[in-house]
């Protein structure tokens with residue numbers, strides 16, 4: 001067999017490997033606390049599950065339009081209008097099997113040898129993986145601890161060259177929990193006026209997960225960017241629906257037919273019952289989302305304080321998402337070593353910062369999508385390993 005060369009460029013999401021190793025240890029009888037995987041430890045709200053069951057019983061078993069059923073696209077447009085005060089044409093909304101396909105399609109659309117794509121580092125690992133896969137040059141947008149892991153618009157604008165095709169931003173961010181202040185977004189939007197050929201993909205999948213009264217600032221607010229802005233969002237995190245595979249993206253008029261074609265070539269459409277569940281999630285009661293956030297907020301306090309109390313660990317306060325990304329340099333271990341020692345010796349699954357890009361060295365990601373009791377137990381175990 002001769003495999004295509006580009007295949008060797010494809011990276012992965014280490015969290016899935018950690019999950020598999022943790023499951024193997026657990027199956028062998030080890031007591032494992034999983035702070036590795038980025039998914040809420042809550043169940044999808046019951047009314048959402050019921051909507052999918054009803055759709056199945058009502059006979060929604062066939063293909064749907066590749067863009068998604070009109071009622072769901074309208075529900076998304078309404079939700080965006082209510083939450084962001086922005087009007088979006090349902091025709092420019094694409095329903096996707098999760099958040100990931102949007103990033104892959106956007107990168108396929110703009111990336112090729114000779115092109116440059118600026119992406120967050122440390123950041124969601126699939127950005128860099130897909131950029132390398134299509135043969136484009138990945139240009140890391142540095143996210144630094146001392147800046148609360150927010151990006152600097154000046155620095156990003158300074159990285160643009162004639163070869164830059166696409167910039168990817170993500171706030172609130174994975175793996176850092178960092179939230180980039182609106183002032184930086186304003187500056188980026190203003191600066192991009194000088195680069196009308198550069199597209200922007202804003203990954204806003206954690207837009208409902210902010211703490212301490214922080215408000216989400218969507219790139220949709222910048223009217224001048226709308227003709228080259230792709231917004232990625234979805235149900236996975238907000239409604240605890242990671243396994244359903246349901247996401248959406250908003251595309252400029254000029255790009256929507258291209259993404260629709262990519263969808264037809266790739267997956268045809270999202271399964272119909274899940275799309276009905278998506279409507280129920282957006283239009284039904286939001287109390288489950290609120291309750292989940294109250295729980296995350298409390299856990300965030302416990303994990304940040306607990307990590308800061310361990311010698312050698314320093315943890316900045318994350319403003320959003322459900323991750324803590326402490327600096328572990330003081331432990332004398334590199335990220336990968338600490339990841340494997342915590343799993344093998346303490347039974348605590350975490351993900352090394354380097355899994356999110358080279359600039360993640362010296363950090364480890366903790367997902368606090370676990371119960372308070374588990375988090376407290378994990379902190380005690382980690383302290384023992386480090387002591």
Ligand SMILES: Cc1ncc(COP(=O)(O)O)c(C=O)c1O
Pocket residue numbers: 038097098099100101124170173174203205234235236242246247
């Ligand atoms: C920043 C970011 N974008 C997108 C995704 C993908 O979400 P989905 O599971 O819906 O594909 C994730 C999932 O962890 C994420 O952290």
